[in-house]
Each structure stands twice: as C-alpha cells, then as structure tokens.
Amino acid sequence: MTKGQRPKILIFGKNGQIGFELCRSLSYLGNLTALGSVECDIADPHRIIDTLDHIKPDIIVNAAAYTAVDKAESECELAFKINADAPWITAEWASKYKALMVHFSTDYVFDGTKETPYTEEDKPAPLNVYGESKLAGDINIQNSGCDHFIFRTGWIYGTRGKNFYLTIQKxxxxxxxxxxxxxQYGAPTRCRTIAGITALVLMQYISNRELENKDVLGVYNLTNSGKTTWYGFAKAIREKKRLENKSLKLADIIPISSKEYPAPARRPENSLLSCEKLQKVFGIKTPGWKEPFSSL
Ligand SMILES: NC(=O)c1ccc[n+]([C@@H]2O[C@H](COP(=O)([O-])OP(=O)(O)OC[C@H]3O[C@@H](n4cnc5c(N)ncnc54)[C@H](OP(=O)(O)O)[C@@H]3O)[C@@H](O)[C@H]2O)c1
Incomplete structure (x- = not known):
C-alpha cells in the first residue's frame, strides 16, 4: 500500500450481517471488492488463493464464517474448514504479500466462567465446536505472522439476516x-456499530502507516457496552414494539434458565467483553447497547 493511494480492499462475506454493513462503512477508505459464497467459496482453498492472486488486495477483510452454532456440533469438519482453514490460507497469503488482514472472532472462544468482562489477555477455553473452530482461526492468523486485526465480538443483531432481535420480533x-x-450475560451489539468502528480503526491505521504502528495490531474486543441477559434484551425489544404501536398484541416474555432451554451447543454464561483496549489505543468508546438499538 503506497502512501496517498486508495488501498484495494477485499471483503469476504458481503451478504452477512457484518459484511453487509462493511460494504458501506469501508467504501470511504478504499476501492472495494466484496464477495459472497457464490463468488468465492472459502471452504475451497484454491478458490481463496485464485481470488487473492487475481485481486491482489492491500487489505483483506474476512467477515465470512460458519456461524450456525448448534449445527456446528454435527458439522465439525465444515465449521473448521471455513472458520479455521480459510483464515489460515488467507493469512498466509497476507503474510507473503504484505497485506493487512482484518478478521472477526467471538466471545464463544471463552468458557464464560469469569465473573468480570473478558479482556484480550484472558485464556480462551471454548465450550462448543463453533468456539473451537473460531479460536483455531484466530491462532492460525496470529501464527502466520501477517499484519492483522482480530475483532472479537458477540450477540450481534441488525435488521437483516438471522439474529435474536428479528426472531423475537417475529x-x-x-x-x-x-x-x-x-x-447468560452479554451486550447486544449492532452489526452497524462493528462495521463503523472497524472503519474508524482502519482509517487511523492507514493514515499513520508511515509511522511505526505495528504495535497497535492484534486482537481487540469490540461490542456495544453495558450488560443484559437474553431475557433483558427480549424485554427491551418488546418495550420498543409496544411504544411503536400501543394497540399491537404482543406475547408475554417469561424468564427461564439455560437448563430449561437445552441446545446441542453449550453457551458461556458470561459473554461480556471489555473494550478498554480499543479505547486506550484508538480512543474509541463503544456506545451502550441500548443506543443503536433504540434508533432502529
Ligand atoms: N452473529 C453473531 O452473534 C456473532 C457473534 C460473535 C462473532 N461473530 C463473528 O462475526 C463474523 C460475522 O458474523 P455475521 O453474524 O455477520 O455472519 P452471518 O450473518 O452468519 O454471515 C456469514 C457470511 O459468511 C458467508 N459464508 C459462509 N460460508 C461461506 C463459504 N463457504 N464461503 C464464502 N462465504 C461463506 C455467508 O455468505 P453467503 O451469504 O454469500 O452464503 C454469510 O453471508 C463471523 O466471523 C462470526 O463468527 C458473530
């Protein structure tokens, strides 16, 4: 990437919750190419390499992932291909051609037994196959030696795709x-917040590129701030709907324990991620979880 030139940015996962928003937020930063699984199936290593060789991006943003947490328990091989092998192949290419890799990871790399929010230094210990496959992806990127940002996030929602917010509304x-x-405790995080903050970080990184800024690379937690449970989030969604239309008949919401809602994959009790590092290094304070939610 030469100073003064708009970088070539390649996004994998353009149709996903984060990927869709990145197509907008990153368009100001460089010349974008955005691909979905039809244009490049990242489960196929040859397709990844052919695509990278053809586009020769300065920045690769991987928002594609195998995200079906429960299904991953029975589709372990595919989950690892997409979440661990594909980032590894991409990172090796990035390392060889001096590209920057931006990747997204998850709170599910942790077991949720900590009583306070997880920091970037905490030791991962995933409870399920999805978390294991994502952690393997993170480690593969770190081991490749490429310049990278890994943003760990969780409890993502938005107005498209599959997410808790849309399911509860229905x-x-x-x-x-x-x-x-x-x-289970976490901070609902709007995919638009993630994409916007990713763009802010990259803007700072690109504009300071001539400086020795390698020490700002690495893993960052990135969620909206605050704390609630899935029940608390569902109640907030109900309240919002009720305010929008007082005559609408809405279901009652009953709190239950995770034991009463058995699922194939175990989930962490504590999904809270501390975003202090993001604030300290880049001066970015993430908004409270209710802020982007109330403007939907
Ligand atoms: N959702 C959450 O709550 C959550 C929480 C923590 C971390 N994350 C992480 O955040 C990132 C983005 O998540 P998201 O919720 O935006 O994901 P998403 O909405 O489920 O979208 C994932 C995208 O990955 C693409 N994809 C899947 N398999 C592919 C393949 N073989 N080849 C190419 N593309 C493939 C899909 O592309 P097509 O649509 O084109 O098929 C899909 O649009 C992921 O790394 C995820 O692990 C998500």
Missing part, C-alpha cells in the same frame, strides 16, 4: 408467550 407477534434464557 415471535412477539405470533405467540402468546415466549420463554427466554435469563442466566
């Missing part, structure tokens, strides 16, 4: 009663 209209887990 169930509120369709059901009499919804039972929602009230013993």
């Amino acid at each position: 169930l509120l209209r369709e059901k009499e009663e919804i039972r929602v887990v009230n013993d």
Whole structure:
C-alpha cells in the first residue's frame, strides 16, 4: 500500500450481517471488492488463493464464517474448514504479500466462567465446536505472522439476516408467550456499530502507516457496552414494539434458565467483553447497547 493511494480492499462475506454493513462503512477508505459464497467459496482453498492472486488486495477483510452454532456440533469438519482453514490460507497469503488482514472472532472462544468482562489477555477455553473452530482461526492468523486485526465480538443483531432481535420480533407477534434464557450475560451489539468502528480503526491505521504502528495490531474486543441477559434484551425489544404501536398484541416474555432451554451447543454464561483496549489505543468508546438499538 503506497502512501496517498486508495488501498484495494477485499471483503469476504458481503451478504452477512457484518459484511453487509462493511460494504458501506469501508467504501470511504478504499476501492472495494466484496464477495459472497457464490463468488468465492472459502471452504475451497484454491478458490481463496485464485481470488487473492487475481485481486491482489492491500487489505483483506474476512467477515465470512460458519456461524450456525448448534449445527456446528454435527458439522465439525465444515465449521473448521471455513472458520479455521480459510483464515489460515488467507493469512498466509497476507503474510507473503504484505497485506493487512482484518478478521472477526467471538466471545464463544471463552468458557464464560469469569465473573468480570473478558479482556484480550484472558485464556480462551471454548465450550462448543463453533468456539473451537473460531479460536483455531484466530491462532492460525496470529501464527502466520501477517499484519492483522482480530475483532472479537458477540450477540450481534441488525435488521437483516438471522439474529435474536428479528426472531423475537417475529415471535412477539405470533405467540402468546415466549420463554427466554435469563442466566447468560452479554451486550447486544449492532452489526452497524462493528462495521463503523472497524472503519474508524482502519482509517487511523492507514493514515499513520508511515509511522511505526505495528504495535497497535492484534486482537481487540469490540461490542456495544453495558450488560443484559437474553431475557433483558427480549424485554427491551418488546418495550420498543409496544411504544411503536400501543394497540399491537404482543406475547408475554417469561424468564427461564439455560437448563430449561437445552441446545446441542453449550453457551458461556458470561459473554461480556471489555473494550478498554480499543479505547486506550484508538480512543474509541463503544456506545451502550441500548443506543443503536433504540434508533432502529
Ligand atoms: N452473529 C453473531 O452473534 C456473532 C457473534 C460473535 C462473532 N461473530 C463473528 O462475526 C463474523 C460475522 O458474523 P455475521 O453474524 O455477520 O455472519 P452471518 O450473518 O452468519 O454471515 C456469514 C457470511 O459468511 C458467508 N459464508 C459462509 N460460508 C461461506 C463459504 N463457504 N464461503 C464464502 N462465504 C461463506 C455467508 O455468505 P453467503 O451469504 O454469500 O452464503 C454469510 O453471508 C463471523 O466471523 C462470526 O463468527 C458473530
């Protein structure tokens, strides 16, 4: 990447929650090429390398992932291909051609037993196959030696795709009663917040490139701030719907424990990530989880 030139940015995962938002937020920073699984199936190493060789990006942003947490328990091989092998192949290419790699990881790399928010230094110990495959991806990128940012996030929602916010909205209209887990803690994070902050970090990084700024690379937690449970989030969604239309009949929400909601994959009790490093290094303070939610 030469100073003064717009970098070539390649986004994998353009149709995903984060990827879709990145297509907008990163368009100001460089010349974008954005691909979905049809244009480049990252489960196929040859397709990744052919794509990278053809586009020769300065910055590779990988927002593609195998994200079906429960299904991953029975599709372990595919989850690892997409979440561990694909980032590894991409990172090796980035290392060889001096490209910057930007990748997204998850709170599910932790077991959730810590009582305070997880920092970037905490030791991962995933509880499920999805978390294991994502952690393997993080380690592969770190071991490749490429310049990279790994943003760890969690509890993502937005107005498209598959997420808790959209599911609860639908169930509120369709059901009499919804039972929602009230013993897992996290910070609902809007995908637009993640994409916007990714752009802010990259802007700072690109504009300071002539400086010795390698020490700012690495892993960063990136979520909205604050704390709630899935039940707390569901209640906030219900309240928002009620304010929008007082005559709408909405399901009641009942708090339950995770034991009462068995799922194939175990989830961490504490999904809170401390974003202090992001603030310290880049001066970026993430908004409280209710802020971007109330403007939807
Ligand atoms: N969702 C969450 O709550 C959450 C929490 C923590 C971390 N994350 C991480 O954040 C990142 C983005 O998550 P998201 O929620 O935005 O994901 P998402 O909405 O599920 O989208 C994932 C995208 O990955 C693409 N993809 C899947 N398999 C692919 C393949 N074989 N080849 C190419 N592309 C493939 C899909 O592309 P097509 O649509 O084109 O098929 C899809 O659009 C991921 O790294 C995820 O692990 C997510």
